[in-house]
Structure formats: structure tokens, C-alpha cells
Amino acid sequence: MLDGKWGGHWVGSVPEQVEDGGGPDLLPANAKYFKCPDCDKAFATKWEYERHRRTHTGEKPFACQMCPYRATQKTSLQKHLRTHSGEKPYACHLCTYKASQKVHLQNHIRTHSSEAPFTCPHCPYRCTRPDMLTQHMEIHSENK
Template sequence: RSWGGSDCLTSDSRNQEYPSSDKHLVCPECKKPFAQKGDLERHYRIHTGEKPFACPICPYRATVKTSLQKHLRIHSGEKPYACPFCPLRSSDKSNLMRHIRSKHRETV
């Protein structure tokens, strides 16, 4: 599939599955509504499989820039998220939160 550009960014007042008065752009594949064109374009990559953000070090590709930035921490070793209860540091906030829930349940 290819991105249809502005032709695919249409309003659909019949959309009952995702009702919202401030979301006027509708995904042509799944009818999910969006308020911003950029949000719809990012979402549409789920359907097209497009991954425009490439890692310069390995074959990894991402649909959104933030996913690539998160991935690059694997190569750099950066671990910006610190556990407040032990010395553990993580490159990923969700992994840190999972660690806290599983290892420090009594403390939280």
C-alpha cells in the first residue's frame, strides 16, 4: 500500500466507533479519528508498514522518530532512568517501572 496523501485524510461524520467532535480526520483503513494530520500520518504507517526512521548502526527501522531515539540507547549505552530504591538504571522508562513494581512492591 502507499500513502494516499490528503485524499485519505477525510472527514467522516458517520463514524460511530470513535465519536468525537474535535477529531475530523479519519483513517481510511480503520476509521479511527484524528485531530491532527501528522497524528493520522503516523498512525497510517501501522497499515502500510512504512518505517522511515533507520538506525545508522544496525538494520532496525521505526515508524516514529521517538522509537528510533529509544532504540539508539541500546548502542550508546545511555541509561537515563534511575531506580529510586536501588542502583539499577534503565534505557527505557517502561522497563524501569516494571522493575519497580516487581522488585520494590513493598516500598512503593
């Protein structure tokens, strides 16, 4: 529950949901919070609030200087820049595969095991990557 508004901050009792700052036991009740006017989320810092607001506004302030790519977060732009530089800091410990993003390495490592965490809700199909499941799901929409 929020008691009042002061200069863009919400002041008073701890809101029910505070992102990245922990719960009421971790944050003082008299702290200032940034409350999103579009949803029920509240944030302990201005930068977390501004980052969240971009999910509603669609603003992408971080631009690649080499192509039209734009991002909502600086870290997303930094990951994207590796596509231009060729940097691949994530290496598989089982083979020579290297990846520019951690998620790509995680997907690759599944090729060395039988792990297939993505499951079709309509049939027994299982796969190692979410994009493979999305592609598979098209067969079910074609059958309707």
C-alpha cells in the first residue's frame, strides 16, 4: 500500500511489489519508491524505474553505430555489438564451440546431453531450444 506521492517518488508504506530491491524485510518502510503509472510495479531506484517504463513506451535509446539496431537496455546493445566485432567470450567445455551470448552457449550445451526442456503442449515433441518449439507449434496451427 502506498500512502502518498512526492516529487515523482512514492513515499510511505512499502509497496506490495518492489522490483530488484527485495521485499519489505529488506527495504525500510520510509524509503522513496518509483511507482509505474501503467502497472502495479514499484522500483527502489530511478534507473530501474526508467528501464521498466521502456516496456510500456517502446523507447529504445541505445543505438548501434554500425546498423539500425536499437535497444531498450545498454546491456542488450553491448551483446549486440559482439555480432559486429566477432567476439565470442563463452566457450563450450566439451568441444570447440564459442558463443557471443551466454544463452547461445547454454542452448549449445544441451546438444551434448539428452536435455530437452521445451515441451509441446499438444503432443510428445520435446526440443533443446525455444525457437525450435515455436517452429514446431506451426504444425498444430496448420491442422486447425
